[in-house]
Amino acid sequence: MEQLLDEAPTAPPAPAAEEPGPQRIIFHASGSEYFRIWIVNLLLTMATLGIYSAWAKVRRNQYFYSSTELAGASFEYHGKPLAILKGRIVALVLIGGYNLAFQFSPVAGVVMLLLLAGVMPFLVWNSLKFRLHYTSYRGIRFGFDGSLKSAYLHFLLLPILYVVSFMLALPFVHQRIKRFQHTESRYGTQHFNFDATVGAFYKRYLMLFGLMLAGGLVTGVIGALLGAALGPKAVLGTLVLSYLWFALLIPVFMNMIQNLVWNHTSIGAHRFHSDMEWGTVAWLSVTNVLGILCTVGLFTPFAIVRWTRYHLESITLLPAGSLDDFVAGEDAAVDATGVGATDMLDFDLSM
Incomplete structure (x- = not known):
């Protein structure tokens, strides 16, 4: 009996989980x-x-x-309407106060403008926390761990640098803001990573500038040819053509930025690809x-x-293993003041 037990075949090892x-x-x-x-x-x-x-x-x-x-x-x-409504009321108060202040005096208007600039980083920071906290996937919520101090650096001080540099620092500011948004975002307890360089952002902005310059030259030549043939009537057509070209560059630039951002974003060993x-x-x-x-x-x-x-x-997740290994994190409730206010103030967080 013992010999038969010793010779019994052992169960084969469980197959490893197949990588998706x-x-x-x-x-x-x-x-x-x-x-x-x-x-x-x-x-x-x-x-x-x-x-x-x-x-x-x-x-x-x-x-x-x-x-x-x-x-x-x-x-x-999982967002709550009443919380968002509160943020929109705050935005209406800020916008209304700004418009009324300039009617009283330029000084009051400048003070209100500085107040708006001072409170905006807080609103954007709170909006980022709200949007991610109230989003879930497979029962696990997202989160944003960036500090309020870092929010003031990225959404107040860096934009000032962009202004005083006469827009030359815009690609640098854009890269730093995207890095802040992505690296401080997490799914459960796992943070995202972002490795796009400042140079890559400058390359995209130079491509945009080149397209703007090329479009301006082409429409200028077309306008000159039409002007010689049709006279003053060609001016309106040239202006419309220029407007359409520059309007078309906005989504094209968004395309370049989306591909750049998502092709350099990962979460753990899992990467993303945008085409x-x-x-x-x-x-x-x-x-x-x-x-x-x-x-x-x-x-x-x-x-x-x-x-x-x-x-x-256009976005594809490239898994490096099982997607079941993420762990839910502990999150406190997040106020929605920022999400309502940034929507009303037309501040786009996606770019």
């Missing part, structure tokens, strides 16, 4: 579905004199987040604008879905 392949983001939203959300949000916001805008934002984000899938799981948005293409970006931008103009704005939700789909589905 590249995981491209999938965006399931449709223009028709979002149109119904958008039109109701718009009508209720107008009917309530803007009060419903906070609930509209939550509805929109919940739809967009739940429609965004990565590796078989969707994101979730947005100039031609597709230009085509989407032109057709979206034409669609919005031809439908008197009703194409807007379809344009947003088209752009968001391409923006998200």
Whole structure:
């Protein structure tokens, strides 16, 4: 009996967990579905004199987040409308105070402008914390650990450097802000990494400047030729052509920045890759604008879905192992004053 037990075959070792392949983001939203959300949000916001805008934002984000899938799981948005409404009230008070101050005296206006500049880093910092804290994936929340002191460095002192350098420091400031945003962001307890260099940002800005210069030269030549043939009537056409060229450069530049940022972003050993293409970006931008103009704005939700789909589905996660090893972190509640205020003040955190 003992001999039979000794000769019994041993169970084979458990196979190692298979490393998943590249995981491209999938965006399931449709223009028709979002149109119904958008039109109701718009009508209720107008009917309530803007009060419903906070609930509209939550509805929109919940739809967009739940429609965004990565590796078989969707994101979730947990923001609260009342908290966002409080931030928007703060923004209205700040904007209203700024406009009224200049009507009283230039000195009062300058004081209010300095107050806005002084409070803006706090609002942006709080907005970053709120947006990430109330976003989750696979039941684990994101977070932002950047300090308020660092926020004042990146969103007040560095922009001052950009101004006093006559925009020459803009690529440097842009790189430092993106590094701050990404390296201080985390998923559960795991922080993101960002290794794009200042030189890489300067290269993209030089490419933008070159495209602007080339467009200016081409439209100038076309304007001179048309002017010789048509006279003063050609001036308006040349101006329109120049405007369209420079307007088109905005999404093209966003394409360059997205690819740069996400191709140098990782979380642990997992990296990201973005492959947005100039031609597709230009085509989407032109057709979206034409669609919005031809439908008197009703194409807007379809344009947003088209752009968001391409923006998200251009990003791929390159896993270096299992995606089940992330650990949830402990987070306290975050105030939403910043997210509402930065939305009202039109401060874009995505770039």
